[in-house]
Amino acid sequence: MSAKESPARPPVKLAVLISGEGTNLQAIIDATSRGELRADIRLVVSNKAGAGGLERARRHGIPAQALDHRQFVTREDFDRALVATLNSHEVELVACAGFMRILSPVMVRAFPNRIMNIHPALCPAFPGVNAQKAACEYGVRFSGCTVFFVGEGVDDGPIIVQAVVPVYPDDDEARLAARIHVQEHRIYPYAIRLYQEGRLEVRGRKVFISDFPTVHNSSAAINPPLP
Numbered sequence: 001m002s003a004k005e006s007p008a009r010p011p012v013k014l015a016v017l018i019s020g021e022g023t024n025l026q027a028i029i030d031a032t033s034r035g036e037l038r039a040d041i042r043l044v045v046s047n048k049a050g051a052g053g054l055e056r057a058r059r060h061g062i063p064a065q066a067l068d069h070r071q072f073v074t075r076e077d078f079d080r081a082l083v084a085t086l087n088s089h090e091v092e093l094v095a096c097a098g099f100m101r102i103l104s105p106v107m108v109r110a111f112p113n114r115i116m117n118i119h120p121a122l123c124p125a126f127p128g129v130n131a132q133k134a135a136c137e138y139g140v141r142f143s144g145c146t147v148f149f150v151g152e153g154v155d156d157g158p159i160i161v162q163a164v165v166p167v168y169p170d171d172d173e174a175r176l177a178a179r180i181h182v183q184e185h186r187i188y189p190y191a192i193r194l195y196q197e198g199r200l201e202v203r204g205r206k207v208f209i210s211d212f213p214t215v216h217n218s219s220a221a222i223n224p225p226l227p
């Protein structure tokens with residue numbers, strides 16, 4: 001990604017939802033600091049009070065709060081509280097980054113095509129939890145990560161960016177997860193940047209990116225490589 005900015009558009013008012021360490025949150029913060037992404041990170045929310053990512057946000061002066069899902073009777077009740085919190089911070093775009101909650105229609109319809117998620121597999125393969133373990137056990141030669149717009153299904157919304165990594169027969173879940181994480185940290189800030197620049201248009205299942213050179217090359221990644 002080049003450091004070119006788009007001064008015509010204001011920074012995107014962003015909230016990041018997390019449940020864990022927040023290394024993707026860190027990548028978004030870092031891309032913003034480097035000027036590669038114009039984002040005003042207004043809020044970080046975790047459904048787990050002990051999530052490391054909350055502390056990470058506070059260290060960078062970003063408001064961070066826990067919203068414990070166990071305090072709500074239904075998924076919809078939790079999502080209503082989440083929508084109210086996000087609206088009170090005038091959030092425009094929501095980035096789920098390791099947020100291990102399925103969003104109900106209450107949340108999805110409050111932010112139509114304005115919620116992104118990242119999944120550690122090449123969607124629609126291996127949806128849900130433990131995607132890296134599932135990929136290792138299946139024996140695929142490639143996996144990767146996907147940034148997509150959240151719809152009402154699980155990990156099946158319109159795809160914005162994907163990155164592919166090789167998988168080797170002696171990989172375990174941790175090694176594959178680490179390889180995928182490196183690419184997640186590149187493509188998530190990139191996807192948010194495309195949104196901030198006003199370049200994403202969802203038509204049905206597909207996301208079209210404006211001002212993008214349509215070079216259809218025929219190169220292929222092959223694993224194991226041909227001799």
Ligand code: GAR
Nearest residue numbers: 020021022023024098118119120128
């Ligand atoms: C990431 O690998 C992300 O793809 C995954 O959780 C991890 C969070 O890491 N998300 C899912 O599995 C969602 N189905 P992080 O807290 O270090 O950003």
